Amino acid sequence: MxxxxxxxxxxxxxxxxxxxxxxxxxxxxxxxxxxxVPTFRGEGGIWNEYRAEDLASPEGFAQDPELVWDWYRERRLHIASCQxxxxxxxxxxxxxxxxxxxxxxxxxxxxxxxxxxxxxxxxxxxxSLFSTRCTACAWEDDDHDDNALSLMPCPRCGATVRPGSVWFNEPxxxxxxxxxxxxxxxxxxxxxxxxxxxxxxxxxxxxxxxxxxxxxxxxxxxxxxxxxxxxxxxxxxxxxxxxxxxxxxxxxxxxxxxxx
Ligand SMILES: [Zn+2]
Known part of the structure; x- marks a missing residue:
């Protein structure tokens, strides 16, 4: 044009x-x-070795929550450096x-x-990429500064916490x-x-x-x-x-x- x-x-x-x-x-x-901000997993990099479903689905999270959290923490840090x-x-x-x-x-x-x-x-x-929520109860909070909330159990019920994103197979x-x-x-x-x-x-x-x-x-x-x-x-x-x-x-x- x-x-x-x-x-x-x-x-x-x-x-x-x-x-x-x-x-x-x-x-x-x-x-x-x-x-x-890279689209989904971005070009190159280790995350391309994984299927999207491994990193962003309830099933993938149940399989390997630490892997999913590693990916999310990295993306949070990357976006913090974008303007x-x-x-x-x-x-x-x-x-x-x-x-x-x-x-x-x-x-x-x-x-x-x-x-x-x-x-x-x-x-x-x-x-939101920066929300962390409970897998069991309705607890949810903004995890903007240091990913601290992602490292501990739910403060309300003690269950595992997960990223607040909407994943594959979720409404x-x-x-x-x-x-x-x-x-x-x-x-x-x-x-x-x-x-x-x-x-x-x-x-x-x-x-x-x-x-x-x-x-x-x-x-x-x-x-x-x-x-x-x-x-x-x-x-x-x-x-x-x-x-x-x-x-x-x-x-x-x-x-x-x-x-x-
Ligand atoms: Zn909870």
Whole structure:
């Protein structure tokens, strides 16, 4: 996509999304990859010797909890050394300044880069990498600083603790899905994701079918690219700042008001 082509697409995307009153930003691995967070197990490294199910499933954890915890501790440390990028900060700005509209951020990423970028109330569809919870009772806590909670039994009941992530063969957290449903979006900005897991994957298509605008930002063509109202090729890090500029500018706001 040429520079002028990208500019045209951004202008079109802003025009489509400007009238939204409840804008859902739905992000997948591409958004975090731009900040240097490896996708799943990353390139090379010892973790590629393991099957995904060995590292991220209830069965794998039952088999070898220490192995799973080693992997999680390493990822926590790695993410602590990553910094949020301009695209993630742009979402925080959009949330604060998108006029007369609410912006809900939902993601399948488990890292905390959006929170560190200043995005509020992030819905983590796959849980948080930094939460530690009990395998037996409802105890759960944030384990941000030193992984200390991962090293001891549950403080409430004494059972083994596990990472708070949503694993293979586990349902998405009901609370997160309820929040998406309650929000009842009337537009969607889909970032860096081609194959969000069901049932979240159905949201952009459902909105599109009901005549609400869906804008996709992705370096690759995805199965949704042909279907959505506007698809822009490129990394979120480069495209979200100018899109946010447009969406928070008075010109786009006035246009949106005239359309009402
Ligand atoms: Zn417990």
């Amino acid at each position: 040429s520079d002028s082509g990208t500019r045209e697409h951004l202008a079109r995307a802003a025009k489509l999304l400007a009238p939204c009153r409840r804008l859902l930003v739905l992000a997948g691995a591409g958004l975090s990859a731009d900040a240097g 949020p990028h301009a695209g993630q900060r742009a979402i925080a700005l959009l949330q604060q300044h998108f006029p007369a509209a609410r912006v809900l951020m939902a993601t399948t990423n488990e890292d905390d880069l959006l929170e560190r970028a200043g995005v509020r109330d992030v819905v983590h569809l796959h849980g 998405l957290p009901r609370l997160a899905l309820d929040r998406l449903e309650e929000f009842d979006p009337d537009g969607c900005l889909l970032v860096g994701s081609s194959c969000l897991v069901q049932p979240a994957a159905g949201i952009p298509l459902d909105l599109q079918v009901h005549g609400h605008p869906v804008v996709e930002v992705n370096p690759e063509v995805t199965p949704l690219s042909e279907v959505v109202a506007c698809s822009i090729r490129g990394p979120a890090r480069d495209l979200l700042p100018p899109l946010t500029d447009l969406l928070t500018s008075s010109i786009v706001r006035d246009q949106a008001r005239r359309q009402e």
